[in-house]
Amino acid sequence: xxxxxxxxxxxxDGPMYLQLYRRYRNAIAQGQLAPGDRVPSVRxxxxxxxxxxxTVELAYQMLTSEGYFVARGAAGTxxxxxxxxxxxxxxxxxxxxAPPAMPSRDTAPGDILPFQLGLPALDAFPRKTWARLTGRxxxxxxxAAMLYPHPAGYEPLRRAIATxxxxxxxxxxxxxxxxxxxxxxxALDLVCRTLLQPxxxxxxxxxxxxxxxxxxxxxxxxxxPIPVDDEGMNVAVGLRVAADARFAVVTPTHQSPTGVxxxxxxxxxxxxWAKARGAWIIEDDYDSEFRYHGRPLPALKSLDAGGRxxxxxxxxxxxxxxxxxxxxxxxxxxxxxxxxALNHVPGPGSILPQAMxxxxxxxxxxxxxxxxMRTLYATRRGYLVDALERVMGDRLYVQPQAGGIHVLxxxxxxxxxxxxxxxxxxxxxxVGALSDWYMHNAERGGLLMGFANFVSAGWTDDATMRLxxxxxxxxxxxxATS
Amino acid sequence: xxxxxxxxxxxxDGPMYLQLYRRYRNAIAQGQLAPGDRVPSVRxxxxxxxxxxxTVELAYQMLTSEGYFVARGAAGTxxxxxxxxxxxxxxxxxxxxAPPAMPSRDTAPGDILPFQLGLPALDAFPRKTWARLTGRxxxxxxxAAMLYPHPAGYEPLRRAIATxxxxxxxxxxxxxxxxxxxxxxxALDLVCRTLLQPxxxxxxxxxxxxxxxxxxxxxxxxxxPIPVDDEGMNVAVGLRVAADARFAVVTPTHQSPTGVxxxxxxxxxxxxWAKARGAWIIEDDYDSEFRYHGRPLPALKSLDAGGRxxxxxxxxxxxxxxxxxxxxxxxxxxxxxxxxALNHVPGPGSILPQAMxxxxxxxxxxxxxxxxMRTLYATRRGYLVDALERVMGDRLYVQPQAGGIHVLxxxxxxxxxxxxxxxxxxxxxxVGALSDWYMHNAERGGLLMGFANFVSAGWTDDATMRLxxxxxxxxxxxxATS
Numbered sequence: 010x011x012x013x014x015x016x017x018x019x020x021x022d023g024p025m026y027l028q029l030y031r032r033y034r035n036a037i038a039q040g041q042l043a044p045g046d047r048v049p050s051v052r053x054x055x056x057x058x059x060x061x062x063x064t065v066e067l068a069y070q071m072l073t074s075e076g077y078f079v080a081r082g083a084a085g086t087x088x089x090x091x092x093x094x095x096x097x098x099x100x101x102x103x104x105x106x107a108p109p110a111m112p113s114r115d116t117a118p119g120d121i122l123p124f125q126l127g128l129p130a131l132d133a134f135p136r137k138t139w140a141r142l143t144g145r146x147x148x149x150x151x152x153a154a155m156l157y158p159h160p161a162g163y164e165p166l167r168r169a170i171a172t173x174x175x176x177x178x179x180x181x182x183x184x185x186x187x188x189x190x191x192x193x194x195x196a197l198d199l200v201c202r203t204l205l206q207p208x209x210x211x212x213x214x215x216x217x218x219x220x221x222x223x224x225x226x227x228x229x230x231x232x233x234p235i236p237v238d239d240e241g242m243n244v245a246v247g248l249r250v251a252a253d254a255r256f257a258v259v260t261p262t263h264q265s266p267t268g269v270x271x272x273x274x275x276x277x278x279x280x281x282w283a284k285a286r287g288a289w290i291i292e293d294d295y296d297s298e299f300r301y302h303g304r305p306l307p308a309l310k311s312l313d314a315g316g317r318x319x320x321x322x323x324x325x326x327x328x329x330x331x332x333x334x335x336x337x338x339x340x341x342x343x344x345x346x347x348x349x350a351l352n353h354v355p356g357p358g359s360i361l362p363q364a365m366x367x368x369x370x371x372x373x374x375x376x377x378x379x380x381x382m383r384t385l386y387a388t389r390r391g392y393l394v395d396a397l398e399r400v401m402g403d404r405l406y407v408q409p410q411a412g413g414i415h416v417l418x419x420x421x422x423x424x425x426x427x428x429x430x431x432x433x434x435x436x437x438x439x440v441g442a443l444s445d446w447y448m449h450n451a452e453r454g455g456l457l458m459g460f461a462n463f464v465s466a467g468w469t470d471d472a473t474m475r476l477x478x479x480x481x482x483x484x485x486x487x488x489a490t491s
Numbered sequence: 492x493x494x495x496x497x498x499x500x501x502x503x504d505g506p507m508y509l510q511l512y513r514r515y516r517n518a519i520a521q522g523q524l525a526p527g528d529r530v531p532s533v534r535x536x537x538x539x540x541x542x543x544x545x546t547v548e549l550a551y552q553m554l555t556s557e558g559y560f561v562a563r564g565a566a567g568t569x570x571x572x573x574x575x576x577x578x579x580x581x582x583x584x585x586x587x588x589a590p591p592a593m594p595s596r597d598t599a600p601g602d603i604l605p606f607q608l609g610l611p612a613l614d615a616f617p618r619k620t621w622a623r624l625t626g627r628x629x630x631x632x633x634x635a636a637m638l639y640p641h642p643a644g645y646e647p648l649r650r651a652i653a654t655x656x657x658x659x660x661x662x663x664x665x666x667x668x669x670x671x672x673x674x675x676x677x678a679l680d681l682v683c684r685t686l687l688q689p690x691x692x693x694x695x696x697x698x699x700x701x702x703x704x705x706x707x708x709x710x711x712x713x714x715x716p717i718p719v720d721d722e723g724m725n726v727a728v729g730l731r732v733a734a735d736a737r738f739a740v741v742t743p744t745h746q747s748p749t750g751v752x753x754x755x756x757x758x759x760x761x762x763x764w765a766k767a768r769g770a771w772i773i774e775d776d777y778d779s780e781f782r783y784h785g786r787p788l789p790a791l792k793s794l795d796a797g798g799r800x801x802x803x804x805x806x807x808x809x810x811x812x813x814x815x816x817x818x819x820x821x822x823x824x825x826x827x828x829x830x831x832a833l834n835h836v837p838g839p840g841s842i843l844p845q846a847m848x849x850x851x852x853x854x855x856x857x858x859x860x861x862x863x864m865r866t867l868y869a870t871r872r873g874y875l876v877d878a879l880e881r882v883m884g885d886r887l888y889v890q891p892q893a894g895g896i897h898v899l900x901x902x903x904x905x906x907x908x909x910x911x912x913x914x915x916x917x918x919x920x921x922v923g924a925l926s927d928w929y930m931h932n933a934e935r936g937g938l939l940m941g942f943a944n945f946v947s948a949g950w951t952d953d954a955t956m957r958l959x960x961x962x963x964x965x966x967x968x969x970x971a972t973s
Contacts, residue, residue, distance in 0.1 A: 121638070131637050140629045143843075147622045155613050155811035156603070191673065191837035198837055227835040329637035333840045353709040355673035355680055358815045358840025361625075 010041045012049065016058045024399050025060060027470050029068040037077060037088055046088045048078065071467050122439035123472035124458040126415050129326050132464055133385055138374055139365070146364045154360040160351035162189025162336070163363035169370035170322075170336050178297065179307035180320060185344055188337045189357040192330075193293065194224055196321045196337040201228040203350040204289055204319075204343070205256060212247045212257035216446035218265040218293065221258065230256075234448035237264055241271030244278040252282070256289040261309040262297035266417055266446055266457050268410025270306055277312070284315035291319050296326045298379050300412035301387045316340030324366060326414060327379060332362055386414060386461060389469075393460040396473035404480060405456070417443065419455045426454030433479045438472065492523045494531065498540045506881045507542060509952050511550040519559060519570055528570045530560065553949050604921035605954035606940040608897050611808050614946055615867055620856055621847070628846045636842040642833035644671025644818070645845035651852035652804075652818050660779065661789035662802060667826055670819045671839040674812075675775065676706055678803045678819040683710040685832040686771055686801075686825070687738060694729045694739035698928035700747040700775065703740065712738075716930035719746055723753030726760045734764070738771040743791040744779035748899055748928055748939050750892025752788055759794070766797035773801050778808045780861050782894035783869045798822030806848060808896060809861060814844055868896060868943060871951075875942040878955035886962060887938070899925065901937045908936030915961045920954065 014036065017028035036042045048054075051069055055062040069086065072078040079089045121128060146154075161167065167184040174180040174187075190196040205211075207229025213222060215234035225232060233251035236243050241264050247257065257279065261271035271279075283290050292309045310320035323335035334357060339347055357363065369375050393416055397407055405418040420426055430442035433456075443455030463469040496518065499510035518524045530536075533551055537544040551568065554560040561571045603610060628636075643649065649666040656662040656669075672678040687693075689711025695704060697716035707714060715733035718725050723746050729739065739761065743753035753761075765772050774791045792802040805817035816839060821829050839845065851857050875898055879889055887900040902908055912924035915938075925937030945951040 121634070128638070131634050134637065136629075140626070143625060143629055144622070147618075147625055152603075152613050155616065155813040156610070157807075157812045158815065191840055194835075195837035224835055325639075330639045331637040331842045333640065333838065353676075353706055355677035355837055356815065358673055359844040360813045362841040362843055 010036060012054065012057050014041070015054070017060070017064075024064075026064045026067040026071075027399075027474065029058075029060070029065065030071050030467065030470075033068065033072055034077060042088050044088050045090045048086050048088065050085060071465075121462050122437055123463075123468075124433075124460075124476070125439040125462065126441050126457055126459040127325070127330070128459060128461055129329060129414065130382065130385055130389070130461045130464075131329060132462070133382065134329060135374065135378060139369070142365055142368045142372075142374075143361075146361060146368055154364065158356070158360045158363075160354070160356040161348065162187070162357050163360050163367060165371070166363045166367035167336075169367045170338075173370060173375070174308075174320075174322070174338065178294065178322075179311035180338060181311075182338050183341070186339050186341055188339065188347060188351075189363060190335050190337055191355065191357050192325065192333045193221065193295065193321060193323050193335045195333075195354075195357065196319075196335050197221060197224050197291070198228070199337060199347065199350065199354060200256075200289070200291060200319055201225070201230065202354060203347055205230060209255040210251060210253070212242070212251060212254050212259075213448065214242050214259060214264060215448050216266060216443060216451070217258070217448075218260065218295075219446045221293065222448070225258070232448065236449075237267055237269070239269050240275055241269050242275065242279075244275045244282070248278075248282060253286070254288060256291060257283070258291045258293065259309065260293045260295065262294055262306055263300070263410065263412045265293070265295065265413075266415065266441075266443065268408060268413050268417060270411070271309070276309055280309070280312060280315060280317065283317035288317065289319055290317050292321065294320060294322050296413050297322075298327055299383060299386050299414055301383070301390065303411055310338065313340070316342050319343075327375075327382070328366065328369075332366065333358065334362060334366060389460045389463045390416065392463050392466045392469035393458060393473070395466070396470045400470070400473045400477045401480070404477075408455075414461045415441075415457050415459045417455055417457055419443075419453050426451070426456060429454075429456065429480065429483050432483050433476060436475060436479050438476055438479065440476065492518060494536065494539050496523070497536070499542070506546075508546045508549040508553075509881070509956075511540075511542070511547065512553050512949065512952075515550065515554055516559060524570050526570050526572045530568050530570065532567060603944050604919055605945070605950075606915075606942075606958070607921040607944065608923050608939055608941040609807070609812070610941060610943055611811060611896065612864065612867055612871070612943045612946075613811060614944070615864065616811060617856065617860060621851070624847055624850045624854075624856075625843075628843060628850055636846065640838070640842045640845075642836070642838040643830065644669070644839050645842050645849060647853070648845045648849035649818075651849045652820075655852060655857070656790075656802075656804070656820065660776065660804075661793035662820060663793075664820050665823070668820050668823055670821065670829060670833070671845060672817050672819055673837065673839050674807065674815045675703065675777065675803060675805050675817045677815075677836075677839065678817050679703060679706050679773070680710070681819060681829065681832065681836060682738075682771070682773060682801055683707070683712065684836060685829055687712060691737040692733060692735070694724070694733060694736050694741075695930065696724050696741060696746060697930050698748060698925060698933070699740070699930075700742065700777075701928045703775065704930070707740070714930065718931075719749055719751070721751050722757055723751050724757065724761075726757045726764070730760075730764060735768070736770060738773060739765070740773045740775065741791065742775045742777065744776055744788055745782070745892065745894045747775070747777065747895075748897065748923075748925065750890060750895050750899060752893070753791070758791055762791070762794060762797060762799065765799035770799065771801055772799050774803065776802060776804050778895050779804075780809055781865060781868050781896055783865070783872065785893055792820065795822070798824050801825075809857075809864070810848065810851075814848065815840065816844060816848060871942045871945045872898065874945050874948045874951035875940060875955070877948070878952045882952070882955045882959045883962070890937075896943045897923075897939050897941045899937055899939055901925075901935050908933070908938060911936070911938065911962065911965050914965050915958060918957060918961050920958055920961065922958065 015029060015032045017025040051062055051065045055065045069078060073080055076089055078086050080086045166189055167187040170187045171182050171184045174182060188199060190199060208231060210231045210233060212235045213232040214237050216237060222232065233254060235247045241261060242259055259271060261276060279290060294308055308320060310318045320338040321335060324332050394407055397405055397418060405420060408417040408419065410417065426442040426444050430440050433440045441457035443457060444451040497511060497514045499507040533544055533547045537547045551560060555562055558571055560568050562568045648671055649669040652669045653664050653666045656664060670681060672681055690713060692713045692715060694717045695714040696719050698719060704714065715736060717729045723743060724741055741753060743758060761772060776790055790802060792800045802820040803817060806814050876889055879887055879900060887902060890899040892899065908924040908926050912922050915922045923939035925939060926933040
């Protein structure tokens with residue numbers, strides 16, 4: 010083939026190596042390069058196209074790691090002979106490796122889109138182990154799994170959660186304080202029905218987790234937006250504007266969505282306020298397991314001498330959301346009251362999934378999976394942050410948060426993040442708009458981007474370049490109208 | 492052994508054959524008869540003890556069918572050589588065949604006690620088929636089962652339910668009208684949150700399903716007790732005392748707990764009232780599948796031209812309660828409203844159990860299981876009704892209801908059913924008191940007795956005789972104090 014066809018275009022979008030990578034992929038997809046064909050060496054191509062050798066090297070590495078190229082040492086590099094069902098020209102190979110889309114008969118909540126928030130790495134879940142445990146659970150559970158289950162959850166799971174929280178989150182609790190619920194929503198529901206009254210006022214982080222906010226408002230609660238800065242929720246503001254609140258909802262480990270940790274002085278102030286006022290603190294510890302530098306902070310609950318913290322955790326981020334399993338850890342003084350309320354809530358569902366999680370935890374698979382995911386997410390976060398920096402440059406400012414499974418990137422002020430997220434959605438990209446997470450007007454727009462399902466650097470780059478096109482278009486249209 | 496030891500005592504409780512059966516069992520348990528021992532022929536024992544030959548024959552049949560005896564044709568009948576771990580003298584062999592008790596680490600909702608209400612026959616559930624389907628579901632579901640599930644339920648299950656209701660209950664609906672919920676409680680919860688307001692008044696059958704009543708009251712509803720007679724809920728009384736109610740809860744197929752069917756004229760009156768007043772009818776069709784004579788009546792929903800009936804069904808009675816799966820079929824005009832509300836309820840839980848039920852239905856196992864259970868329950872109901880008539884005679888009047896998985900037996904008026912149920916509970920017997928199902932004072936006490944887990948006539952007789960002892964004691968103490 011004519012090597013000049015591969016030549017990146019300096020005026021074209023995106024870095025040289027990425028253009029080269031894509032041109033090679035297109036050439037393969039369109040048959041200009043056949044399986045088994047030898048490709049030029051890095052050195053000769055760099056010289057032929059007048060490119061830096063590093064640029065060509067990077068593109069070759071990506072193509073090799075994704076299986077397009079096979080390096081054969083001194084014999085040179087060839088197009089993989091195993092490429093058969095070629096993906097379309099515009100579609101990176103990684104897309105084929107990505108988790109399959111939901112089958113068409115259940116499409117509603119849908120396909121996994123690039124940047125989708127709130128999903129763990131579905132390709133990395135140990136499905137075989139899971140299937141094997143299920144078989145065992147079905148054999149051993151027997152009649153126990155057929156009776157009306159305990160509405161607080163399957164006891165072995167409650168015990169496994171209590172043990173895990175002791176080891177990992179510094180929370181000392183008995184299994185009787187653990188209530189298994191149908192997702193985080195089930196936990197909030199239980200708190201609202203048991204401890205709160207419609208009309209009760211609560212502190213809510215601003216910005217804060219948008220879905221829980223809607224749930225609480227729907228349950229009749231009033232929410233006082235409390236600003237978040239780089240020490241987390243600003244407790245002093247809460248004390249000033251709504252000292253008489255009945256509850257506070259916080260994400261102290263990685264504030265949702267900014268990722269900052271609630272500082273120790275503020276934790277102590279918050280606990281003191283709750284104790285003095287008899288208020289409840291709902292601690293949402295949704296993704297504390299994923300932290301990539303520094304030590305994970307112990308849960309706020311671990312400091313709760315006054316028995317005011319209702320701790321919630323979920324299996325949606327550490328296992329998978331389809332389980333619909335979360336849990337609430339209540340102060341022991343509340344256990345009886347919650348048990349009574351359980352007679353009137355739907356509860357956490359079938360025993361089987363609960364038994365499977367219990368078994369998964371008891372046998373050490375859970376701890377192993379978390380360790381692996383921590384490494385994997387650090388890598389995938391790296392893909393995204395690198396791609397954003399390379400492709401977007403200073404058009405986005407990536408918040409250097411320490412953990413979680415999404416990245417928050419601030420926009421220059423003139424950009425409306427909601428319009429941008431809508432435009433991205435139209436292009437098949439599931440970025441979130443920071444403004445949606447605010448109750449007050451956001452000071453600065455931002456984009457929330459999940460990275461857990463970016464299975465390769467190539468795919469991440471590709472998605473980021475698509476996002477860049479959306480950003481660019483929206484900027485031109487803003488310019489055109491202003 | 493001395494045959495006279497086997498001789499029934501005419502002054503003793505219970506029929507002769509049952510006494511003979513129990514004496515044999517005791518003799519085996521206490522070692523007076525050893526495995527392999529030959530027992531007298533029916534004819535010679537009848538003659539030795541001066542009993543009717545039919546009496547001895549019946550006892551021998553029971554002992555043979557339960558594995559105590561082995562008939563060897565011309566060689567006579569022997570005590571089974573395979574009896575090894577002998578049950579205690581008072582414990583029939585059938586008790587060992589009964590479903591195993593819940594393991595001790597999850598005891599709260601507990602053991603299956605004789606007469607326990609609301610449980611299907613757990614020994615007869617096709618567990619192997621179920622386990623096989625689970626394996627297949629796990630292999631095929633894949634990523635779909637890992638994502639956030641649709642809050643209205645797994646679509647293939649919604650479709651399977653819609654098909655089933657069309658065929659079996661005369662209900663024509665699309666899958667979009669079917670909402671899978673976490674048990675009947677989840678369905679009630681959805682209705683309360685969507686269509687009702689705290690303080691709303693509803694008609695409630697008196698007597699009526701006690702757990703749903705508590706749930707509705709807890710949700711802030713007001714309930715007008717509407718008497719039930721042999722045509723079901725007395726709609727004319729409803730119209731007289733609470734024509735302005737916002738809703739009515741009915742069990743039209745087998746009224747819970749009396750078992751009577753709501754007559755056609757009343758069905759039409761009820762529908763007309765709901766249409767004229769814009770009220771909602773919640774139809775609880777909890778065990779319509781089990782009917783032992785006559786044809787099952789179509790659901791009230793099948794007559795609902797005005798779109799006022801919210802139909803609910805549950806898998807707790809037809810599969811098993813540990814699934815925690817039920818469903819609501821809404822008039823199509825309500826579908827959008829319910830879908831919006833779903834964003835704020837915990838939903839039906841994990842996809843896996845839903846997918847298993849869908850598969851079970853699609854492959855015809857569900858229809859097959861229901862057919863088998865209809866026959867089995869007719870047999871087991873027969874065990875209980877026979878035992879009650881033989882052991883209790885006219886001390887209990889068995890309501891001749893056409894369906895369901897429990898028997899209602901009225902007491903002579905002087906008996907307090909609540910005290911009796913409490914005394915029975917102390918003796919390990921889980922009978923329910925009819926008075927608990929009344930909002931007004933019950934006209935007449937009664938006992939509610941589940942029969943689904945009576946795996947043999949012997950076990951049923953045994954439990955019934957234990958109940959008889961409780962009844963007898965309570966009668967003497969009533970006499971002593973009055």
